[in-house]
Amino acid sequence: MVGYIIRRLLYMIPILLGVALLVFTLFTTVGEDPVRIALGNHASPEAITELRSKWGLNQPLHLQFLDFLKQIITFDYGRSFNTGEKLSALFAQGALVSLSLTLPPFLLAVMLNVSMALVVAYYRGSIFDRFATAFFIMAMSISYLVYIIAFQYILAFQFDLFPINGYEAGFRAIPYLVLPGIIIIFVSMGPDVRMYRTVFLDEIKSDYVRTARSKGAAEPRVLFKHILKNAMIPILTYTVVAIPFLVLGAFLMERFFSIPGIGDLMINAINTGDFPVLKGLTMYIAIGYSIFNLITDILYAYVDPRVKLD
Amino acid sequence: MSTQVANNSLGRRALQKLLRQKLTVICFVVIIIYLSIALLGALNLLPDFQARVGESYEPPSLSIAKIFGTDIFGRSVLFKLLAGTKTAISIGFLVTSIAVPIGITLGSLAGYYGGKIDGFVVWLFSVIVSVPYLLMVIAISYVLGKGMLSMCIAMGSIGWVGLCRLIRAEFLKHKEREYVLAARLLGANDYNLIFKQILPNVLHLAIITASLQVLGAIKSEVILTYLGVGVQDGSSWGSMISDATGELVNGHWWPLAGVVITMFFIIYALNVVGDALRDALDPKLVD
Numbered sequence: 001m002v003g004y005i006i007r008r009l010l011y012m013i014p015i016l017l018g019v020a021l022l023v024f025t026l027f028t029t030v031g032e033d034p035v036r037i038a039l040g041n042h043a044s045p046e047a048i049t050e051l052r053s054k055w056g057l058n059q060p061l062h063l064q065f066l067d068f069l070k071q072i073i074t075f076d077y078g079r080s081f082n083t084g085e086k087l088s089a090l091f092a093q094g095a096l097v098s099l100s101l102t103l104p105p106f107l108l109a110v111m112l113n114v115s116m117a118l119v120v121a122y123y124r125g126s127i128f129d130r131f132a133t134a135f136f137i138m139a140m141s142i143s144y145l146v147y148i149i150a151f152q153y154i155l156a157f158q159f160d161l162f163p164i165n166g167y168e169a170g171f172r173a174i175p176y177l178v179l180p181g182i183i184i185i186f187v188s189m190g191p192d193v194r195m196y197r198t199v200f201l202d203e204i205k206s207d208y209v210r211t212a213r214s215k216g217a218a219e220p221r222v223l224f225k226h227i228l229k230n231a232m233i234p235i236l237t238y239t240v241v242a243i244p245f246l247v248l249g250a251f252l253m254e255r256f257f258s259i260p261g262i263g264d265l266m267i268n269a270i271n272t273g274d275f276p277v278l279k280g281l282t283m284y285i286a287i288g289y290s291i292f293n294l295i296t297d298i299l300y301a302y303v304d305p306r307v308k309l310d
Numbered sequence: 311m312s313t314q315v316a317n318n319s320l321g322r323r324a325l326q327k328l329l330r331q332k333l334t335v336i337c338f339v340v341i342i343i344y345l346s347i348a349l350l351g352a353l354n355l356l357p358d359f360q361a362r363v364g365e366s367y368e369p370p371s372l373s374i375a376k377i378f379g380t381d382i383f384g385r386s387v388l389f390k391l392l393a394g395t396k397t398a399i400s401i402g403f404l405v406t407s408i409a410v411p412i413g414i415t416l417g418s419l420a421g422y423y424g425g426k427i428d429g430f431v432v433w434l435f436s437v438i439v440s441v442p443y444l445l446m447v448i449a450i451s452y453v454l455g456k457g458m459l460s461m462c463i464a465m466g467s468i469g470w471v472g473l474c475r476l477i478r479a480e481f482l483k484h485k486e487r488e489y490v491l492a493a494r495l496l497g498a499n500d501y502n503l504i505f506k507q508i509l510p511n512v513l514h515l516a517i518i519t520a521s522l523q524v525l526g527a528i529k530s531e532v533i534l535t536y537l538g539v540g541v542q543d544g545s546s547w548g549s550m551i552s553d554a555t556g557e558l559v560n561g562h563w564w565p566l567a568g569v570v571i572t573m574f575f576i577i578y579a580l581n582v583v584g585d586a587l588r589d590a591l592d593p594k595l596v597d
Contacts, residue, residue, distance in 0.1 A: 018433060018436075138574075143551065144529070145551050145552075149555055157559065251444070271538070
């Protein structure tokens with residue numbers, strides 16, 4: 001087990017090196033020139049040279065890449081081109097906002113969607129099941145953007161139930177986060193319930209279900225006691241891997257509702273060529289993704305004794 | 311004997327199964343209608359969406375051009391939707407035709423040869439999935455210059471990962487099967503084993519993935535265009551939706567209604583057909 005974890009952690013090195021190389025190539029060598037974006041098209045050559053050396057862009061590429069690798073190892077990505085703020089502070093602040101936007105709806109959505117999928121799976125093949133399936137496919141056929149626009153327009157603008165957009169620090173943020181949260185839960189329903197339902201139906205075909213039934217276990221007991229426990233394995237995998245991306249926030253939400261989270265930071269950085277922000281964010285998310293993947297595999301082996309880690 | 315086997319092939323059974331489902335057939339027809347609109351657009355036979363047909367923001371009325379009303383410049387919303395259909399379908403197909411061949415090739419090579427090739431492919435897709443999808447797509451589109459083609463290349467150059475994983479896993483299983491060993495004993499070379507023996511047995515995965523890929527590309531286009539990457543001349547559903555935020559507040563609901571309806575039918579149809587294809591082609595579900 002320990003050997004496995006060490007090997008997996010070592011395998012993260014080539015992957016993160018690959019991500020670093022990819023990000024570096026995309027943003028440094030072929031992307032738009034951040035100095036041009038910052039100073040506009042009419043800047044004097046002296047000003048351009050000065051900013052270039054201040055941002056370390058006048059060094060040869062391999063040295064810039066080595067610098068980037070040093071930043072990754074020390075978790076210090078320097079300062080934002082735009083604001084001059086330290087990135088660690090910027091990220092910590094943004095991550096807190098994004099997590100308070102995405103984490104509560106994410107947890108609620110998992111519980112809600114798993115319960116709904118259980119109910120639908122319990123009534124499998126009935127009119128109710130077919131109606132629910134049809135409804136979810138229809139709900140999935142409307143663009144995410146349309147839901148945001150419609151919910152914002154109807155609930156916030158017409159009925160004035162929530163603030164249209166904006167954000168305040170601390171607990172006063174809550175009113176601003178409710179409507180985006182509702183939309184996140186609503187949009188997750190279609191794909192998630194459908195997927196969990198498939199997971200449950202796969203389990204229902206297993207031998208242990210037949211055994212449980214032939215022992216005389218009632219259908220609800222089979223469903224909640226036996227099937228739910230086994231189905232938690234794929235559900236767990238699906239859920240845990242999604243966690244690092246929560247930090248990224250629902251950046252469309254952040255844009256529509258003017259919430260200053262990581263997603264908003266990222267889109268602004270893309271539009272202004274703020275490469276330190278993009279490079280730092282990408283590396284953080286890539287590291288988070290690798291670690292949570294590993295956690296999933298360990299949890300997998302923990303909840304399912306049939307899985308051996310080697 | 312051989313004809314009997316052919317008549318019972320997976321493809322034929324799948325087709326029979328699909329044709330028995332009324333909803334699936336209707337959805338096929340819907341997809342064909344959208345494809346025809348896109349084809350007309352490619353041949354420049356669609357009405358010009360840039361032309362003024364009336365006043366600014368006329369509500370829907372009973373004439374063909376104004377059935378969904380007009381936009382801020384007095385252009386027909388319907389004509390814009392038709393142009394958007396061409397854009398969306400082109401994007402769907404372009405992305406799929408980039409992603410699917412890459413996915414099949416890398417997936418089969420990695421699964422079949424194993425070793426260093428497999429190590430490289432696994433490393434490559436592990437790197438790609440570690441970076442947030444939209445960040446990658448936006449970054450690549452910026453590098454290639456804004457516009458439809460670069461957006462499609464960006465989506466396609468990432469979209470192969472899912473299919474590649476599926477194909478690789480199937481190849482790992484199939485290359486040990488008896489029919490492959492038998493072919494190998496008969497002297498079949500690697501090319502023959504990969505493309506003639508194993509690939510036909512896993513190709514249904516590509517068909518299912520492709521139908522989902524078209525759908526995903528259409529949905530992503532809308533979001534990317536809203537974020538400022540992608541189609542810039544207004545002939546896209548995405549730009550119509552992003553205009554709609556301001557229009558709704560002023561009571562101009564019809565451009566948004568038009569896009570929602572137009573998008574709904576094609577995405578719904580692709581969803582239903584994708585599901586039906588999976589049910590029909592996945593041998594594990596054949597009963």
